[in-house]
Amino acid sequence: MTKPYKIILSGGGTGGHIYPAIAIANELKYRYSNAEFLFVGAHDRMEMEKVPHAGYKIEGLWITGIQRKLTLKNLSFPLKLISSLIKAKRILKEFKPDVAIGTGGFASGPLLQTAVMRGIPTLIQEQNSFPGITNKLLGKKVNTICVAYDGLERFFPKNKIVKTGNPVRKDLLAIEGKSITAKDHYKLKHNKHTLLVLGGSLGARSINQLIEKQLNFFSDNNVQILWQCGKLYYEQYKHYNSLENVQVFAFIDTMDLAYAATEIIISRAGASSVSELCIVGKPVIFVPSPNVAEDHQTKNAQSIVAKEAAILIKESELESEFQNRFSELLSSATLRETLSKNIKSLALVNATNAIVNEVEKLLKQS
Template identity: 70%
Template sequence: MSNKDKTYKIILSGGGTGGHIYPAIAIANELKLRFPNAEFLFVGAEDRMEMEKVPQAGYDIKGLWISGIQRQLTLKNLMFPFKLVSSLWKARKIINSFKPDVVIGTGGFASGPLLQMAASKKVPCLIQEQNSFPGITNKVLAKKVQKICVAYDGLERFFPKEKLIKTGNPVRESLLDIDSKTVEAKDFFNLKHGKLTLLILGGSLGSRRINQLIEKELEFLQMQNVQVVWQCGKLYYQQYKIYNHTKDVQVYEFLNNMDFAYAAADIVISRAGASSVSELCIVGKPVIFIPSPNVAEDHQTKNAMAIVDKNAALIIKEEDLDVDFESKFSKLIASSERQKELGMNIKKLALVNATSQIADEVEKLLKS
């Protein structure tokens, strides 16, 4: 029997945000192409978005009763030890029942207990760290897993050097050739050809601060002759949908056709989650990062600065938005040379074969 025909059993765990979920799905899709007979199971956190997004992608998922530790003393923190014990017990049950040949963690609350139990059962494990500054879950797991796939240099500060493989972050296949889709994409969104298009991305749930900024600056953007595709997020759509189709503005809760959104854009304003940064490198458009300050270890600022330091993007911190946004944006749209320079520089940082390389490492673990 060839390796391709073997019925491998593979568990993937990661979630909480799209940045952990979509890389896991991309890895699963690649492995499914290589091993059509493989069985896949996802493990996530019971009440998070992976419980909806993973079944939509065609995979089974089981949920653990787990959440992160809050920064301040809350009732949720008092519940954490009970949730952890419950999740470890259920993770052990899943491992014993499913009997995986390999377990892959892409970060998020649920991957901690699941990989902890898998490692204790001597199941080969791989983690994929998306950020330039790892979260606590992956730092703890690093000692127990066989391989750690990363997207940035310098991660030996946090992880055993001999386990590190620099692969980049998995991204959607549809983004690899967006330049050929520009005309079709502008038509898809009913945008005016020849008019500068600004794409605003606040993440799947949305960014309160970015939404407040855009609402405040709509008149300014109209004066700059800019048309706007504004993904405001699930939590904010009801509040901001009143601006839909006013002043060349289109408001969306969520963008399902991200390849078209990127293809239509001339400039992008985005959070700096790891998956977004990786996608924007492949897309190769001028970007203004507005990192979220409300994430562990301020890793979005670190992700953004890894790009900004290479003269490949601009950054405006949330506390500087009211002072700096109009001047930085005006300066950028006034210089097509600067736009071109940023687009070319960010594209040089793209790691386009990440999904395939991670699957290669998983395959080595399966064969060993």
Template identity: 65%
Template sequence: MKKLKFILSGGGTGGHIYPAIAIANELKSRFPDAEFLFVGAKDKMEMQKVPQAGYKIIGLWIAGLQRRLTFDNTLFPIKLLSSLLKSRTIISDFKPDVVIGTGGFASGPLLQVAAIAGIPTVIQEQNSFPGITNKLLSKRANKICVAYENLERFFPKGKMILTGNPIRQDLIDIKSKRAEALKYFNLDANKKTLLVLGGSLGARRINQLIAKEILAFSAQNVQVIWQCGKLYFEEYKHFSDNENIQVLSFIDRMDLVYAAADIVISRAGASSVSELCVVGKPVIFIPSPNVSEDHQTKNALAIVEKNGALMIKENELDTQFNIVFNNLLSNENLQKELSENIKKLAKVNATKDIVDEIVKLISK
């Protein structure tokens, strides 16, 4: 069998990058001799994260359209043309067997060029409400792997496969890691642990909320692991002076931090939601209102409507947070109910199922 070649494109946020890496890792485990190339957007976080995972990446000069009139918007047509031309060069030089897009600006021009060249393309859509790039690409894509039901109004029904979102395999059995996790983060087993996740860059409004409530948490015998994001670390790191609080810019061992947590406060990015379903801890979602199409609120609602999590909108935090959090903290039955219900929504085989679909395209 000839050596297989795969191009993967996804970036801008961890929610697009980590699924692409998870898919590449699964492909690599099945085809150890295969060649891999990632394509991202210059100056975005994928340019660091992908090489750290052991893969080569090429950057395109591309960015999304801003909602307001900016100088960057005037450059968009030039950037798009540049990215289409560079994508054509990448495709003709590398000659991939399949091109896989997990979302983000770079996947648009790359998958468009691949589809026109007759190369099989696969879209992996993480959200319950797809972005404009994937909606446009879906017309030419061979397969669309989705994480939510009822997306027929956005994508051709015959191309869709319900797979779920790729997740880190080390999250599948975190129960057995509880003791290791408490030791790793130097936590007290007799106290409740609150994990606060704001995404890889951080979440301003969540950070402001936690800074305001931090002493109240401590008074309630709650210890906090607060991932504030690299943009905000300098501003909040002094809170770590309190023995009950650990402020981190980034968490390397997500398996252990989830194992240690009793309650999680999180944004509702698609990857985070999928991970939290597998992890099965009681969650309060605080969706970001600043993402296109209000994706995060829709992602959170898909869980909340099945009684698998709680949700507070940013503009309701001042009036609702203490009521919701204190009720959850004091109500063991509610914690157990949410935990059991969110776990029912987990799709632990998502990565394998997506790669099965990719393999079917190769063997045609």
């Protein structure tokens, strides 16, 4: 009997990096039940909570990103980087992984860089159409690069790229028929429209401000709200839980039930979110963040809207456009059905399997 594989994964900072890593780990665990897993994250970021919650061990590195503007925080970056490289070297020496997988975020840089230097097979998964700094730097060194968009040859060696799509949690693939159970779980009324509001794991100020301004409008239109405001904003908005038609969360853990319970979704357009929402197949209003590199959220949303599969409202147009666009969607079952059908047709449901197939190739080489 061969020894069980040891697999190390690193990705974090936001849910967009953490959940793909967990999805990959879950599929590998399904295929190799005796495999041993270890995650590596940034010690003060959300992965230190979410990864153990998913049932995996995690070690933290003392690392942060480089601020894009001049700031005193950047002065400590070299020290943190050296510290993280030393700890990553110790972790790899002790754990002895057969493969190292990175899904982006601060901690994956030192971990994957050290793995490359030690000759460990390495794979990174890039969710966006414009890679982050960490994956850009790692791209020339790792063995395999799994991507979700065309045209990434601008950033990565063409011979290393495999188009797989973005991994999603398996529970999202099976939300059909859960509507009644899901509404009961959240104690929602069955005779009201349900709106799910997602601003990312940390929250989105503009979306939160929009929802707060429109609470009377929603109430007047028989709409109840599941509102993930993000952990940065929960203290500011949690008092709205006192309203009959509003439930405010810092973070929603049972996303399969939240998706199953809802009829309309308002969301940012990060790559992982877009991939999930294609699989969920519910009508979506995208409000892209304008504060990301190369404005890739707007480009993500536009690619969906071009297929008549979602509605896009820019942050700058929320004040003037939102009520009209939302009312149109709420009043037209035909429009909702069209958007649902079209966005579901864009789903790459086998992304996680495709990525793990690439991991298996590296395991067989190790």
